[in-house]
Each structure stands twice: as structure tokens, then as C-alpha cells.
Amino acid sequence: MEFTIVGAGMAGAFLALSLAREGHTVTVYDLRPDPRVASGEGSSMNLGLSRRGLDALGHAGLRSEVDALVMPMRGRLLHDREGGTRFSTYGDGGILAIQRSDLGALLVDAAAKVPGVRFVFEARCTGIEKDTATAYFVDQTTGKGLTAKADVLVGADGVYSAVRRFLQRDERAGYTQEFLDWGWRELHIPARPDGGFRMDPDVFHLWPRGDTMMFAHPNRDGSFTCSCVLPFRGPRSFETLREAGDVERLFRDLFPDLLELVPDIGTWFFDRPTMNLVTTRTTPWHHEDKVVLVGDACHAVFPFLAQGMNAAFEDCRELVSSLRAHPDDPGVAFERYYARRKPNTDALAEMSRRNFAELRDTVRSPAVRVEKALDVALERVSGKRWMPLHAMVTNTTIPYAQAQRRAARQHRLLRGLGVVGLAAIGTALLRKRLS
Amino acid sequence: MEFTIVGAGMAGAFLALSLAREGHTVTVYDLRPDPRVASGEGSSMNLGLSRRGLDALGHAGLRSEVDALVMPMRGRLLHDREGGTRFSTYGDGGILAIQRSDLGALLVDAAAKVPGVRFVFEARCTGIEKDTATAYFVDQTTGKGLTAKADVLVGADGVYSAVRRFLQRDERAGYTQEFLDWGWRELHIPARPDGGFRMDPDVFHLWPRGDTMMFAHPNRDGSFTCSCVLPFRGPRSFETLREAGDVERLFRDLFPDLLELVPDIGTWFFDRPTMNLVTTRTTPWHHEDKVVLVGDACHAVFPFLAQGMNAAFEDCRELVSSLRAHPDDPGVAFERYYARRKPNTDALAEMSRRNFAELRDTVRSPAVRVEKALDVALERVSGKRWMPLHAMVTNTTIPYAQAQRRAARQHRLLRGLGVVGLAAIGTALLRKRLS
Ligand SMILES: Cc1cc2nc3c(=O)[nH]c(=O)nc-3n(C[C@H](O)[C@H](O)[C@H](O)COP(=O)(O)OP(=O)(O)OC[C@H]3O[C@@H](n4cnc5c(N)ncnc54)[C@H](O)[C@@H]3O)c2cc1C
Ligand SMILES: Cc1cc2nc3c(=O)[nH]c(=O)nc-3n(C[C@H](O)[C@H](O)[C@H](O)COP(=O)(O)OP(=O)(O)OC[C@H]3O[C@@H](n4cnc5c(N)ncnc54)[C@H](O)[C@@H]3O)c2cc1C
Numbered sequence: 001m002e003f004t005i006v007g008a009g010m011a012g013a014f015l016a017l018s019l020a021r022e023g024h025t026v027t028v029y030d031l032r033p034d035p036r037v038a039s040g041e042g043s044s045m046n047l048g049l050s051r052r053g054l055d056a057l058g059h060a061g062l063r064s065e066v067d068a069l070v071m072p073m074r075g076r077l078l079h080d081r082e083g084g085t086r087f088s089t090y091g092d093g094g095i096l097a098i099q100r101s102d103l104g105a106l107l108v109d110a111a112a113k114v115p116g117v118r119f120v121f122e123a124r125c126t127g128i129e130k131d132t133a134t135a136y137f138v139d140q141t142t143g144k145g146l147t148a149k150a151d152v153l154v155g156a157d158g159v160y161s162a163v164r165r166f167l168q169r170d171e172r173a174g175y176t177q178e179f180l181d182w183g184w185r186e187l188h189i190p191a192r193p194d195g196g197f198r199m200d201p202d203v204f205h206l207w208p209r210g211d212t213m214m215f216a217h218p219n220r221d222g223s224f225t226c227s228c229v230l231p232f233r234g235p236r237s238f239e240t241l242r243e244a245g246d247v248e249r250l251f252r253d254l255f256p257d258l259l260e261l262v263p264d265i266g267t268w269f270f271d272r273p274t275m276n277l278v279t280t281r282t283t284p285w286h287h288e289d290k291v292v293l294v295g296d297a298c299h300a301v302f303p304f305l306a307q308g309m310n311a312a313f314e315d316c317r318e319l320v321s322s323l324r325a326h327p328d329d330p331g332v333a334f335e336r337y338y339a340r341r342k343p344n345t346d347a348l349a350e351m352s353r354r355n356f357a358e359l360r361d362t363v364r365s366p367a368v369r370v371e372k373a374l375d376v377a378l379e380r381v382s383g384k385r386w387m388p389l390h391a392m393v394t395n396t397t398i399p400y401a402q403a404q405r406r407a408a409r410q411h412r413l414l415r416g417l418g419v420v421g422l423a424a425i426g427t428a429l430l431r432k433r434l435s
Numbered sequence: 436m437e438f439t440i441v442g443a444g445m446a447g448a449f450l451a452l453s454l455a456r457e458g459h460t461v462t463v464y465d466l467r468p469d470p471r472v473a474s475g476e477g478s479s480m481n482l483g484l485s486r487r488g489l490d491a492l493g494h495a496g497l498r499s500e501v502d503a504l505v506m507p508m509r510g511r512l513l514h515d516r517e518g519g520t521r522f523s524t525y526g527d528g529g530i531l532a533i534q535r536s537d538l539g540a541l542l543v544d545a546a547a548k549v550p551g552v553r554f555v556f557e558a559r560c561t562g563i564e565k566d567t568a569t570a571y572f573v574d575q576t577t578g579k580g581l582t583a584k585a586d587v588l589v590g591a592d593g594v595y596s597a598v599r600r601f602l603q604r605d606e607r608a609g610y611t612q613e614f615l616d617w618g619w620r621e622l623h624i625p626a627r628p629d630g631g632f633r634m635d636p637d638v639f640h641l642w643p644r645g646d647t648m649m650f651a652h653p654n655r656d657g658s659f660t661c662s663c664v665l666p667f668r669g670p671r672s673f674e675t676l677r678e679a680g681d682v683e684r685l686f687r688d689l690f691p692d693l694l695e696l697v698p699d700i701g702t703w704f705f706d707r708p709t710m711n712l713v714t715t716r717t718t719p720w721h722h723e724d725k726v727v728l729v730g731d732a733c734h735a736v737f738p739f740l741a742q743g744m745n746a747a748f749e750d751c752r753e754l755v756s757s758l759r760a761h762p763d764d765p766g767v768a769f770e771r772y773y774a775r776r777k778p779n780t781d782a783l784a785e786m787s788r789r790n791f792a793e794l795r796d797t798v799r800s801p802a803v804r805v806e807k808a809l810d811v812a813l814e815r816v817s818g819k820r821w822m823p824l825h826a827m828v829t830n831t832t833i834p835y836a837q838a839q840r841r842a843a844r845q846h847r848l849l850r851g852l853g854v855v856g857l858a859a860i861g862t863a864l865l866r867k868r869l870s
Contacts, residue, residue: 172614172667172711179607232607276607 001330002150004029004135006125006163010100011295011312012156013107017060018320020114027148028117029137031124035104045186046217046225047103048073048204048306049096050394056313065106070096071218077203083257087203088376093395095204095306097217120146128153128166133290135163152330153291159280161297167287180277180302180356182211183238184229187268189261191222198261199224208359209254212236226262228269229277238274277302279349285338289331294319299345304355305393311348311400315341347401351393374414386410436765437585439464439570441560441598445535446730446747447591448542452495453755455549462583463552464572466559470539480621481652481660482538483508483530483639483741485829491748500541505531506653512638518692522638523811528830530639530741532652555581563588563601568725570598587765588726594715596732602722609718615737615791617646618673618709619664624696626657633696634659643794644689647671661697663704664712673709712737714784720773724766729754734780739790740828746783746835750776782836786828809849821845 001024005012008030016026032038049057049070057066073096075089111117122140129136133153137146155163168175189198197218199205205224207214211234216226231237241247244266251259262268280300286292295312319337326333378386389407392398398406436459440447443465451461467473484492484505492501508531510524546552557575564571568588572581590598603610624633632653634640640659642649646669651661666672676682679701686694697703715735721727730747754772761768813821824842827833833841 172616172713174613176611178609181607278607 001025001152003027003152003154004133004148004150005154005156006030006135007155007157007161007295007297008032008035008108008119008121009104009156009158009295010107010309011297011316012154013104013111014056014060014313015154015156015294015316015319016117016119017107017111017114018316019323020111020117021060022320022324023116025116026111026118027120027150028111029120029123029125029135029146029148031122031140034119034121035101035108038101038105044188044219044223044225045100046097046219047100047309048217049098049103050306050310051093052307052397053310053313054093054096055397056310056317059317060110062106062110065110066096066098066103069102069106069220070098071220072096072202073204073218074202075204077200077205079205079207079255079257081209081254081256088372090204091379091391091395095394097204097219099219125157125162128163128291130167130287130291152289155291155293155297156295157297159278159296159300161293163291164282164293164297167284167291167293168282171284171287174281174283176279176281178279181233182229182231183274183276184227185269185272185274187226187228187262187265187272189216189224189226189258190263195222197222197224206359207255207258210360212250212254213359214255214258224261226258241269244270279353281346281349283342285342286331286334289329289334292319292330292334292337299349301345301349301352302356303352304359305348305352305390307348307352307393307400311345314344314397344400347404348393351389351400351404375410378410436460436587438462438587438589439568439583439585440589440591441465441570442591442593442596442730442732443467443470443543443554443556444539444591444593444730445542445744446732446751447589448539448546449491449495449748450589450591450729450751450754451552451554452542452546452549453751454758455546455552456495457755457759458551460551461546461553462555462585463546464555464558464560464570464581464583466557466575469554469556470536470543473536473540479623479654479658479660480535481532481654482535482744483652484533484538485530485741485745486528487742487832488745488748489528489531490832491745491752494752495545497541497545500545501531501533501538504537504541504655505533506655507531507637508639508653509637510639512635512640514640514642514690514692516644516689516691525639526814526826526830530829532639532654534654560592560597563598563726565602565722565726587724590726590728590732591730592732594713594731594735596728598726599717599728599732602719602726602728603717606719606722609716611714611716613714615712616668617664617666618711619662620704620707620709622661622663622697622700622703622707624651624659624661624693625698630657632657632659641794642690642693645795647685647689648794649690649693659696661693676704679705714788716781716784718773718777720777721766721769724764724769727754727765727769727772734784736780736784736787737791738787739794740783740787740825742783742787742828742835746780749779749832779835782839783828786824786835786839810845813845 003019003024003026005016005026005028008028012028016028019026057063072094074094075087078086108119112119123137123146124140125135126138127136128134132149133151134147134149135153137148139146155161155167157163192198201218205216211231213229214226216224218224233239236250241250247266247269251265259265278300279302282298285298294315296308301308318341322333322337323330325336375388379388379391389403392403392406438454438459438461440451440461440463443463447463451463454461492498507529509529510522513521543554547554558572558581559575560570561573562571563569567584568586569582569584570588572583574581590596590602592598627633636653640651646666648664649661651659653659668674671685676685682701682704686700694700713735714737717733720733729750731743736743753776757768757772758765760771810823814823814826824838827838827841
């Protein structure tokens with residue numbers, strides 16, 4: 001079959017590769033320049049690649065190429081206000097930090113090498129005709145129009161997907177978008193002059209401060225990419241940071257250790273755009289046997305579980321295997337794909353939302369800490385029959401919805417133990433009194 | 436102040452009236468023709484007006500005009516498949532059936548009589564500039580453009596609001612739309628040749644059949660307007676009704692009594708468009724002190740509690756009173772309006788959704804019936820300290836969120852009684868066994 005894919009990001013490029021391997025013909029359009037030649041300047045954003053994503057990339061035969069690009073993180077290092085740290089392990093496998101631009105270029109490169117794949121860059125999708133799987137583009141340099149008609153049109157054009165918008169038109173489409181009242185800005189900790197790292201290079205660094213937080217991933221060149229998460233409004237927010245001095249004061253107060261590591265923090269801070277954090281859900285994900293969505297185009301999530309890209313790769317695998325199961329009826333394949341993925345991406349959205357609250361509470365609530373510790377301890381003694389949610393999400397390929405249910409069961413059990421514990425104490429006290 | 440209102444429907448016309456009474460200048464634009472001269476042919480849709488709406492209209496001095504247009508319904512008459520009926524009262528006040536076109540014309544007429552109000556019909560809003568409270572229109576007959584700039588721009592343009600869409604642009608706007616997999620079609624039961632009614636004229640008629648249902652409101656001319664609610668897909672759905680014979684079979688099977696009352700049901704059925712049922716939520720409802728939304732434009736709900744219009748009138752009252760409280764700072768007034776209305780319209784959305792499930796279950800579940808009966812009985816003996824949810828929504832102006840909380844409390848109590856009841860029976864049985 002012939003596919004048009006809109007978007008050559010994580011999902012689009014990976015799907016092109018996977019479909020072409022199955023013998024399909026694929027043309028991929030993206031509004032941005034070719035990531036293989038693009039300078040990559042500006043954002044140095046990096047992503048956490050965990051078991052699900054790694055499995056998908058391995059399945060596509062990219063394991064060794066990927067291994068050459070990653071920085072393994074074996075756990076999370078919490079930095080407190082006084083400069084103290086607390087480490088917690090990610091368990092087997094851990095999470096790998098990878099530059100978005102590196103992985104993007106790798107995927108496009110790998111896909112472009114498979115016969116039947118063609119990339120067209122700097123072409124913006126401006127509309128679709130869903131009954132005929134036709135997409136319209138405008139060449140970003142010449143301003144000329146392009147039309148692409150195939151058997152199937154795939155929307156892999158990310159959270160603000162144009163394909164989705166046109167798919168929804170005149171349909172009873174369910175749709176939700178929900179923005180956090182927090183935004184983030186990317187900051188950069190450069191390598192030491194000798195190329196060395198200024199902090200532990202093999203962990204994910206986290207500075208939770210309630211409403212404000214900071215985290216950092218290591219890069220292979222000795223630098224770190226940090227994200228500063230701040231509310232848009234309120235006493236300590238983007239709104240109140242107006243000049244370099246305000247930023248320095250904020251850092252001195254909340255992240256004094258970082259103040260030394262990020263040079264010219266005030267200038268840097270105002271050089272970077274503020275990015276939004278958004279969850280979107282939509283239904284349906286396809287139109288008959290003509291149009292189908294993958295990745296952020298159908299389910300963007302808050303990034304606090306670091307799973308968006310991993311989930312996008314899972315989408316692609318499921319889509320390809322559904323097409324293999326129903327080679328003569330893509331419409332049925334898309335139904336199957338949706339039925340299998342939707343409950344899981346809904347669960348991921350919910351878990352990602354909660355994880356934000358939990359991250360913010362990490363500093364505050366000893367109760368959460370006790371339960372977490374117990375959760376981890378139980379994993380160790382139970383021989384994997386008990387697994388903390390984060391471990392199921394990160395270190396396994398257990399479907400998200402199933403992981404969520406299992407974690408809920410475990411949580412109820414822990415709560416139950418709490419009640420039993422209190423009851424035991426109560427009984428003991430009563431006995432003492434009566435005796 | 437000067438206001439532009441987009442939409443001269445229920446909310447727009449009522450708000451124009453209310454604002455002008457406060458001394459403001461208002462221009463209202465609507466894409467449809469003037470309802471005072473429009474023939475009103477086609478749809479004969481009627482709405483249930485209950486206490487909240489009636490209070491608002493009374494407050495605006497329209498009580499006697501409204502009284503002349505309504506058909507009071509003192510309760511609900513359930514029709515079963517065998518032609519049997521069961522009546523349940525709406526309690527004090529009841530609900531008034533009113534033709535949408537009658538009320539629309541009345542509101543426009545009343546508003547147009549107040550100095551400072553001007554209506555422009557057949558003008559479609561095609562865009563807004565939110566920072567300057569500017570709206571752009573296209574005259575539907577000449578195709579010419581119109582620009583309106585005022586102090587405040589109000590979006591009262593209903594569920595598919597153009598103003599909302601432009602308001603959301605480049606904002607961290609929360610938005611949800613959720614369509615039911617059911618649609619509806621309007622049917623018509625004509626008056627008898629002598630002008631009399633073919634069924635009881637003073638009740639709301641309901642034919643619940645699980646996945647399919649029908650309801651009818653009386654009109655003053657002896658006719659009834661019916662709505663036929665059907666799933667879009669499935670064994671008994673719009674999809675399977677392809678010709679007059681299919682419709683007749685469906686009616687013979689599910690609504691045999693109606694078959695005699697709706698002449699040429701087959702033809703009628705295919706003459707009417709299928710309408711969607713949708714819930715929408717959005718946030719924010721305003722942009723600074725420039726743009727604000729009311730009615731369905733900010734919160735369309737499923738119509739199964741018959742409250743959408745009533746809630747829209749409540750919005751207008753709250754908006755006007757907030758502007759009165761902060762005459763010099765509309766931005767603060769809009770914040771207050773939003774803070775007071777949003778929890779209530781969210782509660783209404785939730786209750787309306789549930790009511791659909793309940794309507795569908797009415798036929799099926801005896802448990803629901805027992806609880807309902809108990810609920811109503813308790814109201815009678817408790818001297819209003821206990822009130823069924825439907826009564827609070829319909830017969831009072833208790834804020835929706837408060838009604839919802841109170842009903843939840845009552846529900847828990849009833850459940851509790853159930854548990855106590857079961858326990859009592861269990862104990863009795865045990866005693867019997869032991870004795
Ligand atoms: C702050 C942040 C941190 C994150 N951290 C992680 C993490 O650690 N781990 C993880 O797994 N995920 C993470 N994610 C999520 C991850 O980035 C996304 O889930 C992933 O990129 C989705 O892939 P995609 O291909 O669907 O979309 P994208 O990667 O966004 O690709 C969409 C592509 O479509 C193109 N496009 C858009 N519109 C058009 C158009 N009209 N015409 C043509 N082309 C178009 C774009 O140029 C882009 O190349 C993070 C996200 C954020 C915001
Ligand atoms: C099947 C059904 C049954 C219902 N039953 C009840 C009931 O029994 N009781 C009840 O209280 N509510 C009921 N409702 C809900 C009720 O109809 C709405 O809540 C109410 O009409 C909302 O008023 P509004 O002014 O916000 O929107 P509308 O009444 O829809 O008015 C919007 C106006 O804006 C105009 N407009 C739209 N777009 C533009 C544009 N771009 N430019 C210019 N003008 C524009 C339209 O022409 C229209 O006149 C029902 C709804 C449905 C669908």
C-alpha cells in the first residue's frame with residue numbers, strides 16, 4: 001500500500017521505517033528542515049528513553065545505533081535546598097537520556113535507507129480531504145502548493161496536529177485539551193573546560209521545590225540540559241521574573257547549587273521561549289480506511305513520566321501489527337489499533353498527570369515518602385510480584401492500563417496494611433488499658 | 436459601557452435586555468434572520484422552562500408575556516410498550532413548555548424596545564481581535580464585511596461559538612467536547628381537526644426504550660413536538676433505518692401508540708435532519724476586560740435535564756450583577772462571574788450526562804425505580820429538608836453544584852439505609868435460625 005505520513009518527528013520517521021520494512025511505499029512530509037543536515041542549534045532538548053521505546057527501536061534493528069547516542073541514567077538524584085542529595089534507583093535497565101535531535105536524525109536516516117521511503121522537508125500540511133486520503137502542503141521556501149494522495153494518510157504531526165483538526169471536522173469527535181498552569185524553560189549546564197561533567201553524569205537530577213522544580217539530563221558532550229518548571233502566575237512565577245536579578249534571586253533561594261553551574265543564568269533565562277505543558281485526548285483516531293493518527297497527534301501527555309515518545313513508538317508497532325493482521329482491510333486494522341492503544345494512552349495521560357502532583361509533593365509529604373519506600377522495599381522482597389508503578393511504566397512493556405490497575409491494587413493493599421497496622425496498635429493500647 | 440454581543444439567541448437577546456436596563460449600549464449581531472419576522476417554519480422545537488429561567492424572565496419584567504406563551508406540564512407521563520402509562524409529578528411549579536421561536540421573538544422584541552439596544556441580523560461573525568474587543572462580520576445577503584468595536588465583546592453564539600474559537604487561540608485554553616453516540620430527530624404530532632390535543636396536554640410525555648427513546652412536549656396549537664433519540668449505529672439505529680418501512684416497523688415495535696398519532700411517519704422521519712447531542716466545557720470564559728462568553732458558547736450540556744437555556748439565563752444574571760459589583764473593572768467582574776458560574780455549569784454537565792443514563796434505565800432497572808420512589812416519598816414526609824435531585828434542579832434556584840452535593844449526600848444516606856436494611860434482615864434471619 002501507499003502511505004502519506006505528515007510529520008517526520010519521532011512517530012512519523014519510526015513509522016515510515018516500520019511500514020517500509022513491511023513492503024509499503026511511504027512519503028513523509030515535515031514542515032521543518034531535514035534533521036540530518038539541520039544545525040540543531042537552539043534547543044538541546046533531551047528525552048528519557050525507557051524499556052518500551054528501546055524495545056521498539058531494537059525490534060527495528062537500531063539498537064547499536066541508539067546505544068551510541070545515549071547516556072544511561074541509573075536512577076534519580078534528588079537535590080534538596082541545603083545542597084544535600086538522595087538517590088533512588090530506577091531498577092533494571094534504568095532510563096537512557098538521548099538528544100531529541102540525535103534520535104530524530106537517526107530515525108530519518110534509517111528510514112531513508114529503506115527502499116520505498118521518501119522524505120519531503122519544509123512542507124507544511126495546510127489541509128486534508130479525508131475521504132480520499134489526500135493531503136495539501138505548502139512548500140515553506142517557495143510558497144508553492146503540493147498535493148499528496150495515497151491509500152492511507154497518517155497524521156504524525158504532533159500535539160497541535162493539523163491532520164487531527166481536519167479529521168475532526170464535521171464528525172462527532174470527542175476532544176479534550178488541558179494546559180497546566182505551569183510552563184517550562186530549557187537551560188544549559190555547560191561541560192567543564194576539560195570536557196568533564198559538573199555533576200554526576202549517570203543519573204537524572206531533580207530539584208523539587210513544591211510549585212517550582214528543575215530537572216536535568218546528562219548529554220554526551222559533558223553538558224546537561226535542564227528544564228525549569230514554574231507556574232505562570234503567583235508569587236514565584238514567570239510573571240514575577242522580569243529581569244536577570246529576579247532570576248538570580250530565585251535561584252539563590254531555591255537552587256543555590258545550580259547558580260554556580262549555569263553561567264549568566266539571568267541572560268540565558270530570558271533568551272529561551274516558555275513552553276507549555278498540555279494533555280490532549282481525541283476520539284476517533286481514524287477515518288474509515290483512509291486516515292489514521294499516531295503519537296502526540298492523538299494523545300499528548302504531560303511529560304512527567306517521560307513516556308510520550310515511548311508511547312508513540314508503541315503506537316507505531318501496534319499499527320503495523322494491526323495492518324499485518326488485516327492486510328486487506330485497513331479500516332478494520334485501524335479499529336483494532338485504536339481499541340488496543342486508546343485505553344493505554346488514556347491510562348498514561350492519567351498517570352502522567354498524577355506524577356506531576358507527586359513530584360511536587362516529594363519535598364513536602366513524608367507520608368508519600370514512607371509509602372514509596374515501602375513500595376520499593378516490597379518489590380525487592382517479592383521477587384517482582386510486587387512492582388512500583390514507576391518501575392512497571394519504565395522497566396517493562398506491561399500495557400499502561402494494566403500497570404495502572406495493578407498499581408491501584410497495590411496501593412489499596414498498602415492502605416489496607418495501614419488500617420490493619422492502626423487497628424493492631426489500637427488493640428494493643430486498649431489491652432494495656434484494660435489490663 | 437458599550438457592548439457588542441454575537442448571537443441573538445436565548446442568552447444574547449436576554450443579556451442585551453438586561454445590560455440595556457443597566458444603562459449600557461448594546462449592539463447584537465446574529466447570522467439568522469430577525470425572529471420577529473421569520474416565518475418560523477421548519478423546526479417547531481420547544482424547550483422546558485423551569486424555575487431558574489422563569490425567575491430570570493420574571494426579574495426582567497417579562498412574566499406575563501411569557502405566561503401567554505407557555506404550556507404548563509405538571510409532571511412526566513411514561514408510556515410503556517403495551518400502551519400503559521405511569522405518571523410522576525414534577526412537584527410545585529412544574530415545567531413550562533415553550534416554543535423556542537416564540538421565546539426568541541419575545542426576547543428580541545423586549546430588548547429592541549429598550550433604548551440603547553440595536554439588532555443586526557443576517558451577519559455572521561467570522562473573526563475577532565480579542566485585545567481590542569473587535570468583531571468582524573459578513574453580511575449574509577450582500578456578502579459585505581462589517582466591523583464592530585466596543586468596550587466589551589460578548590460571545591453568545593451558541594455551542595459552536597466562533598467567538599470561543601478565536602478566544603482560545605494562542606491561549607492555554609482548556610477545552611472538551613464530547614458527543615453522544617445518539618442523535619435525535621424532531622417529529623410532529625398534529626392537533627385534532629377540531630384543534631384538540633391527541634394526548635394529555637399538560638404533561639411531558641416519555642417513551643423510554645433503553646437505547647431508543649422518544650419524548651414530546653405540548654404546543655399551544657394542540658400539536659406536540661416530539662424528539663426521537665436513537666443511536667447512530669447498531670441493530671436499531673439511524674444506520675439501519677433506510678426507508679419508510681424500516682421506520683414504521685421500528686414504531687410498530689417500540690412506539691405503537693405513536694404510530695397512529697404521527698401521520699406519514701416514514702416520510703416525516705426522512706425529511707428532518709439528524710441533530711447531535713454534545714457537551715462542551717471550556718476555560719477561561721473571558722479575555723481580560725475585553726471578551727466574555729455566556730450560555731452554550733461556554734457550556735453546552737446534554738439536554739436530558741432540560742436546563743441549558745435556564746442555565747444561560749442564570750449566566751446573564753450573574754454577569755450583570757458582577758458588572759454592577761465592579762462597574763469600573765470589567766476584568767474583575769468577569770473573573771467573579773466565571774468563579775461563580777463555572778462550578779455550577781460543570782455540575783450541570785455532569786448531572787445532565789447521568790440523567791441520560793437514568794432515562795435509558797427507567798424501563799429496565801427496578802432498583803432505580805425503588806430508590807426514586809423512596810426519594811420522592813422522603814421529600815413528602817421531610818417537609819423539603821429532603822429533595823430529589825430533579826426537584827432541586829427544576830423547582831428551585833439552588834446553585835447546581837450545591838444541588839449535586841446535596842443529592843450525593845442523600846444518595847449515600849439511602850444507600851446506607853439499604854445496608855442497614857439488609858443488616859436488619861440478616862439479623863432477623865440469623866435469629867430465626869438460632870432460635
Ligand atoms: C518538555 C517535554 C519533555 C519530554 N520528555 C520526554 C521524555 O523524557 N521521554 C519521552 O518518551 N517523551 C518525552 N516527551 C514527549 C515527546 O517529546 C513526544 O511524545 C514525542 O515527541 C511525540 O512524537 P510525535 O512524532 O508524535 O511528535 P513530534 O515529535 O512533535 O513530531 C511532530 C512532527 O510533525 C511536524 N509537523 C507539525 N505540524 C506539521 C504540519 N502542519 N505539516 C507538516 N509537518 C508538521 C513537526 O515539525 C514535527 O517534526 C517530552 C515532551 C515535552 C514537551
Ligand atoms: C434537543 C435539545 C433540547 C433542549 N431542550 C432544552 C430544554 O428543554 N430546556 C432548556 O433550558 N434548554 C434546552 N436545550 C438547551 C438550549 O437550547 C440551549 O442551552 C440554549 O439555546 C442556549 O442559548 P444560547 O443563546 O447560548 O445559544 P443559542 O440559543 O443556540 O443561540 C446562539 C445564537 O448565535 C447565533 N450564531 C451562532 N454562530 C454565529 C456567528 N458566527 N455569527 C453570528 N451569530 C451566530 C445563532 O444564530 C443563534 O441565534 C435543549 C437543547 C437541545 C439541543
